Amino acid sequence: MSGDRLVATRSCVILDGVTLPDDLLARSADEAVRRVALQLLDEAEAARDRLVRGEDGEALHDFRVALRRLRSHARAHARHLDDALDRGVRKKLAKIQRATGGARDAEVGREWLERLVAELGERVDRPEAAPLARAVAPVIVKLEQTVESDDRALSRPLRRAIERFERLVERHRGPMGTTTVQLRGDEPESYGAVVGGLARTHVAALAERLEAVGGPEEVEAIHDARIAGKRLRYLLEPARERAAGATELVKTLKRLQDLLGDLNDLAVLDVELTRRGDELAGGEGEAVAEREAHDALQALRAHLSARRGEIFADVASSFAGLGLAELVDRVETLARRLDGVRQTETERKYLLRTLPPEARRHPCKELSQGYLPGEKLQERVRREERGREVRYLRTLKAGRGVQRIEVEEATTAEVFDVLWTLTEGRRVIKRRYRVEEGGLVWEIDEFLDRALVLAEVELPASDVQPPIPSWLRPHLEREVTGEDAYVNLNLAK
Secondary structure (H helix, E strand, O other): OOOOEEEEEOOEEEEEOOOOOOOHHHOEHHHHHHHHHHHHHHHHHHHHHHHHHOOOOOHHHHHHHHHHHHHHHHHHOHHHHOOOOOHHHHHHHHHHHHHOHHHHHHHHHHHHHHHHHHHOOOOOOOOOOOHHHHHHHHHHHHHHHHHHHHHHOOOHHHHHHHHHHHHHHHHHHHHHOEEEOOOOOOOOOEHHHHHHHHHHHHHHHHHHHHHOOOOOOOHHHHHHHHHHHHHHHHHHHHHOOOOOOHHHHHHHHHHHHHHHHHHHHHHHHHHHHHHHHHHHHOOOOOHHHHHHHHHHHHHHHHHHHHHHHHHHHHHHHHHOOHHHHHHHHHHHHHHHHHHOOOOOOEEEEEEEOOOOHHHHHOOEEEEEEEEOOOOOEEEEEEEEEEOOEEEEEEEEEEOOHHHOEEEEEEOOHHHHHHHHHHHOOOEEEEEEEEEEEOOEEEEEEEEOOOOOEEEEEEEOOOOOOOOOOOOOHHHEEEEOOOOHHHOHHHHOO
16 A cells, blocks of 8 residues: 555545544544544455465454454444445445354354363363263364365355455545545534544443343343444544543453353354254264263363353453443543543643653653744654554644644655654654553653653643642652743754
């Protein structure tokens, strides 16, 4: 794919291969929704390429997940995406996803079966050694054949699904990446506000479905609750690291999804073991051997049932009653934060004497940013390094208030290097740590080109005074909010 680009023509913006900007939640809903959709499409295409080349065993799983996320995103944001990903296209995506599901489901079933047998002290690779191993051997063979035929050899249905996906991409990438922007008058609805409203609807659906699950045997209710939880998680994922509380909430929903997924996988496996038990009960082999295998299989099914009970107890203790009420409250708190992400965005800044040791235990990235000469139009270039990952960004700003125009786009290392030479004397180089505490995200900037450490926290309203964390207090010099000397542009040298 060619380098990222964002071309503005009057009120039209064409997005192609975009990355998600840090201010995604404050962007217009139409633009942000399409940016997320394009990123998900890019992820699906990358996984498709790996799958076709046979590079790794996770390619099929990643392809299916990207398709599922794209479908969920299009469904949640139909109001903004129906011109590009309407209900008919979503059905096509679902059909493609179903065609790729057999191998992955079989692989999960095999892993569960091997684990359960091992917990009973036996092995599945020695069918002659014990009754249980003999009993489950045909089931293992069946699952392995499904994995090998559908996954590794790229079966005909899978190849057809990939071809359908490629046609879909060719037809719909253009409409997905075209949006309009409003440069004057009232600002359009922000993506954060849209996600906040949808989060309330999604968590209400999740709560209703969780309350309908009365036990581990209620497979359909468990499936419905898992789908509802998955939709809420996918909805909130773009808000991770962009809104306080979103990252931990997504982790909680992932745990719920995994638990409900385990219950579903064990229910599917139990169907296979029941079928195998019926075969043994009606078999014509040696009576003693058949009876031993049948009894061993029944013991395995009893063990499987006990595991389902344990997992369901975990779900009930964490996501029912008070646990469910807490989850709903956390989503509501995040939704309120997202509602006003553009209108009430307020930051406070503090000068620190030293870098708190606590900061070093949290995620960080190194930023090299420079400002190009200009008065009315302000352009900044930035290189972000996080481990081995490097991103290059350009940001253009002009105007004030509701007429302010701000466009951020990813760029290439070559373009960055050229523009960087123009920022001589107007640069900032720093290491940024993110520490989440008490529902707030503290960003600690350790400047690498001078002796300076600043802390910044984003607040829901201008009249909020954040409690200073205990790990930060000993290093605090004073608050410098509003002091021009500590604005990044003025610090650039």
